[in-house]
Amino acid sequence: MFTGIVQGTASVVSIEEKPNFRTHTVTLPPALLPGLELGASVAHNGCCLTVTAIDGDRISFDLIKETLRITNLGEIRVGDVVNIERAARFSDEIGGHLMSGHIMTTADIVKIVNAENNREIWFKPQDQSQMKYILHKGFIGIDGISLTVGDVSKSRFCVHLIPETLARTTLGAKKLGARVNIEIDPHTQAIVDTVERVLAKREAALADAVALAASQREEA
Missing domain, CATH: 2.40.30.20 (Elongation Factor Tu (Ef-tu); domain 3)
Incomplete structure (x- = not known):
């Protein structure tokens, strides 16, 4: 999970292209390096990526086909800069709002x-x-x-x-x-979807009631 409070920016220093796959390497700011391990989650422009290699301050991440299709990370070129946020911990202040790192x-x-x-x-x-x-x-x-x-x-x-x-x-x-x-925001999404389902059921029930009443009138 992330908070949406960008902790810094990072320059993309190399990109390795493969069919429907990409590995890009960024130079992380020193303040974001302590405790970073392989497998850790780091958001790039809001997209949750997994650390696959660490070489000093040069950190690598793999981007699969779906990530390249849905996000703007497929447009990134060497020298471009991305917003960076390390994954939130339970003790962190939530200054923004809870975010999953899943781009819609x-x-x-x-x-x-x-x-x-x-x-x-x-x-x-x-x-x-x-x-x-x-x-x-x-x-x-x-x-x-x-x-x-x-x-x-x-x-x-x-x-x-x-x-x-x-x-x-x-x-x-x-x-x-x-x-x-x-x-x-997932909470907004859940509320909107729930309201839509309730209204759809209510409209369906009303339509059934109207149809039943009309049928009863015809039989009478």
């Missing part, structure tokens, strides 16, 4: 509004079916960053970023058209 979809940046001391960025999810889970003032994970949703329209949503977020994460350098990873 990606979104394109479609609008950037700059104002004094803040920035508003609009995103359009590739999978539009996810929009029903994106609610005003709800939680969302964007490239591993826990953020609060601002305005929401039928097909897009925005977030408001303070200077600290822009300075500490990769969002400060993102341009129009850039693709980011999206993780939907």
